[in-house]
Structure formats: C-alpha cells, structure tokens
Amino acid sequence: MDTKLKGKNALITGSSRGIGKSIALALAKEGCNIVINDITPAMEEAEKTVDEIKALGVNAEAFAADVSDYESVEKMVTEIQKKFQKIDILVNNAGITKDRTLKKMAKEEWYDVININLNSIYNMTHLVLPLMPDGGRIISLSSIAGLGGNFGQTNYSATKAGIVGFTKSLSKELGKNKITVNAIAPGFIKSKMTEKIPVMVLEQLMELIPMKEMGLPEDVADLAVFLASEQSKYITGQVIRIDGGLGM
Numbered sequence: 409m410d411t412k413l414k415g416k417n418a419l420i421t422g423s424s425r426g427i428g429k430s431i432a433l434a435l436a437k438e439g440c441n442i443v444i445n446d447i448t449p450a451m452e453e454a455e456k457t458v459d460e461i462k463a464l465g466v467n468a469e470a471f472a473a474d475v476s477d478y479e480s481v482e483k484m485v486t487e488i489q490k491k492f493q494k495i496d497i498l499v500n501n502a503g504i505t506k507d508r509t510l511k512k513m514a515k516e517e518w519y520d521v522i523n524i525n526l527n528s529i530y531n532m533t534h535l536v537l538p539l540m541p542d543g544g545r546i547i548s549l550s551s552i553a554g555l556g557g558n559f560g561q562t563n564y565s566a567t568k569a570g571i572v573g574f575t576k577s578l579s580k581e582l583g584k585n586k587i588t589v590n591a592i593a594p595g596f597i598k599s600k601m602t603e604k605i606p607v608m609v610l611e612q613l614m615e616l617i618p619m620k621e622m623g624l625p626e627d628v629a630d631l632a633v634f635l636a637s638e639q640s641k642y643i644t645g646q647v648i649r650i651d652g653g654l655g656m
C-alpha cells in the first residue's frame with residue numbers, strides 16, 4: 409500500500425459498484441479510510457465492497473442514504489460524523505440516466521434525474537462541509553454530455569452542466585478554506601450505466617473516439633486520486649475531461 413493519503417477519510421456517493429467503487433478502492437490503496445454510500449437496496453453489494461476495501465488495511469464502512477433526499481443524507485452524515493469525525497475528501501459520484509428525447513420525456517424522467525444527479529450535490533456538499541474544517545477536496549462527476557450535450561439526454565446533460573457551474577462557483581467560495589473543488593467529465597466508461605448503449609451505437613462511437621476504445625472505471629479513479637492528493641493542491645474550479653479524446 410502507498411501511504412499518500414494515510415489518515416484521510418473519503419466519502420464517495422453511489423460507490424457500491426461502478427466508477428464510485430473504483431474510486432473508493434484506488435483511494436484505499438493510498439491509505440485513505442473509506443465511507444461507502446449507496447441506496448438501501450444496494451447495501452448487500454456495498455458490504456462486499458467494504459470487505460474488499462478493509463482487506464487493503466484501511467478502515468471502511470457503508471452507509472445507506474438516497475442522495476436526492478436531504479433528510480436521508482442528514483441522518484447519514486450524523487452517523488458518519490460519530491464514526492469518522494471528519495471527512496477530508498468528498499466524491500459526488502452517484503448518478504443515473506433516464507434517456508429520452510425531450511418531446512417524449514415524462515415529467516418523472518426529468519425530475520428523477522435532476523434530483524439524483526444535481527440536487528444531491530447540494531444535499532451532500534452542504535451537509536458534509538461542516539465535517540471538513542481543515543481543508544479538503546470536493547470532486548464531482550460531471551460528463552462530456554454536460555459540456556457538449558448529447559441526443560436524448562437533455563435531463564442528464566442539464567445536471568452535468570449544472571455540476572460545472574456549481575464546481576466553479578464553490579471553488580471561489582472555498583479557496584480561502586484550502587478546500588479545492590473540481591469536476592471530472594468522463595466520456596464513455598465501461599459500467600452498468602453504459603451497458604445500456606446498443607452495440608451498433610457503440611461501434612459508431614468507437615469511430616469517433618481517437619483512442620478507439622471505452623475508458624475503464626480505473627482510469628477515472630486514477631484521476632480522482634490525483635485530485636484528492638496533495639499534488640493537486642493548487643488546482644481548483646477545473647473540469648477535467650477523461651474521454652480518450654472524444655470531446656476535442
């Protein structure tokens with residue numbers, strides 16, 4: 409184990425699987441204690457993730473909360489404070505898609521995505537900030553869809569563009585507290601979320617990606633570790649693309 413982040417505590421939302429889990433494992437490999445969060449039905453998977461992380465020799469625990477629900481997050485953060493006292497690194501990772509063209513999009517498909525992907529960012533960051541008194545890192549998962557738009561994703565793109573504005577504004581508020589605020593904008597990364605993309609669409613996409621392949625959750629995790637580390641202490645308010653060159 410490396411010890412770059414020894415003694416730090418990181419909270420990663422939606423981290424029982426996918427990119428969130430990879431970020432949790434990568435931070436744990438640097439010596440960081442890990443707080444896993446996911447919704448109640450995912451807790452069995454979350455506990456398995458906790459076991460994998462503990463095997464790396466750090467402290468880890470899973471907490472259920474729906475990040476779109478302020479009261480649910482409030483209860484979770486109270487519990488986390490009792491067990492971990494402080495959070496040094498917050499990764500706003502939880503997110504969903506409910507794709508449809510705007511003409512056909514139901515009200516629920518709009519509101520669910522806005523609530524889980526964007527209102528969650530307020531809930532989490534607002535409630536975790538008091539646990540970050542000695543400087544820290546806030547890293548949120550945006551997307552290239554939030555920078556360039558994507559057909560059938562007005563709801564999703566609106567949330568991911570919202571994260572960009574949030575990141576830039578909050579970085580201006582928290583610089584004096586030595587808290588950096590950055591966003592990661594992935595392109596197409598292998599996960600349950602992108603499993604839904606039809607094979608034909610994927611083949612067309614590969615033509616457009618200079619690297620000619622999808623990214624891995626571990627690629628995103630490596631960037632998150634850098635943004636969480638001391639080495640990135642003068643980087644704030646940035647949105648960093650990790651997309652194999654797709655967004656150029």
Ligand code: NDP
Pocket residue numbers: 421422423424425426427428445446447449450473474475476500501502503504524549550551552593594595596597598599600601602
């Ligand atoms: P996954 O769908 O694999 O994982 C998302 C995680 O978030 C799941 O564990 C999910 O739990 C959890 N989650 C969903 N709703 C909530 C909620 N209300 N409260 C707490 N947790 C919740 O997605 P990825 O790992 O692919 O994506 C992670 C992030 O990266 C997302 O924000 C996504 O938008 C972003 N991103 C991903 C890209 C990709 O290509 N994969 C590209 C660009 C951005 P459950 O399974 O139980 O629903």
